[in-house]
Amino acid sequence: MVESVASADVRSPGPQSLAGQKALVTGGSSGIGRAIALALARAGADVAVNYVSGEDAARDVAAEIDRIGRRALVLKADVADEGQVQAMFRSAIGELGTLDIVVPNAGLQRDAPFAQMTLAQWQRVIDVNLTGQFLCAREAVREFLRRGPRPEVSRALGKIVCISSVHEVIPWAGHVNYAASKGGVMLLVKSLAQELAPKRVRVCSVAPGAIRTPINEAAWSTPEAYEALMKLVPYKRIGETDDIARAVVWLASDDSDYVNGTSLFVDGGMTLYPGFEDGG
Numbered sequence: 001m002v003e004s005v006a007s008a009d010v011r012s013p014g015p016q017s018l019a020g021q022k023a024l025v026t027g028g029s030s031g032i033g034r035a036i037a038l039a040l041a042r043a044g045a046d047v048a049v050n051y052v053s054g055e056d057a058a059r060d061v062a063a064e065i066d067r068i069g070r071r072a073l074v075l076k077a078d079v080a081d082e083g084q085v086q087a088m089f090r091s092a093i094g095e096l097g098t099l100d101i102v103v104p105n106a107g108l109q110r111d112a113p114f115a116q117m118t119l120a121q122w123q124r125v126i127d128v129n130l131t132g133q134f135l136c137a138r139e140a141v142r143e144f145l146r147r148g149p150r151p152e153v154s155r156a157l158g159k160i161v162c163i164s165s166v167h168e169v170i171p172w173a174g175h176v177n178y179a180a181s182k183g184g185v186m187l188l189v190k191s192l193a194q195e196l197a198p199k200r201v202r203v204c205s206v207a208p209g210a211i212r213t214p215i216n217e218a219a220w221s222t223p224e225a226y227e228a229l230m231k232l233v234p235y236k237r238i239g240e241t242d243d244i245a246r247a248v249v250w251l252a253s254d255d256s257d258y259v260n261g262t263s264l265f266v267d268g269g270m271t272l273y274p275g276f277e278d279g280g
């Protein structure tokens, strides 16, 4: 699609920048996914909240979205399973009418020293963190292309905001499966963005650093661990889930309409080689 007009109307930035849009967040029942689901709702979107275990927590998120005044759905699916992902998208689209924003966020760690890493540990991390993002992005793109533009809600045909990690660029000993999965997400995002830009689909990622969630509790829950962690964070505070959620809302909104294929690092500077603060 080539736009020859001088400029189109940009929706004004602000708290309701996603008004009228429909979103799906995988792994939306806890941690970063929960904050993203709530922030999208506060920005005006109706939200399908995916979970694989912990139905009560997912229902809590949906109840909170109801209180915000938006529509919420709770959908169980293992993002690594093609049939379950397709069924989830059918339900979300059936109930909400369509999807404008998809946030493949579900992710996990199965850490082990490399010589001890089992194939099962390797495979599960790749299946959830990388194949899960592929499956969700593919269903999202199919829906965007089927439905066509909705200029009344967004300039793009659709937005995919993958949740990656600083470990898409920072190697991570003892976590080779995880770093490999996130490195894969980086080029999934960029290649997909390149392929779909002419159709006006935007594909970006948020790459979080150390965020206070259950996945890395050991790294922040004691004063000693927190102090050690801060050696890796030039900004000298841990990230909160809302730091990530705000970035996702921006990438999903028309405020970032000219941003495509970008990894937005939200990491307090973790990717700035903190060892060089007083070395080198």
Ligand code: BGC
Residues within 6 Å of the ligand: 109, 164, 165, 166, 167, 208, 209, 210, 211, 215, 216, 219
């Ligand atoms: C990991 C966390 C880790 C952070 C920074 C994230 O992607 O899931 O466990 O604390 O990266 O290393």
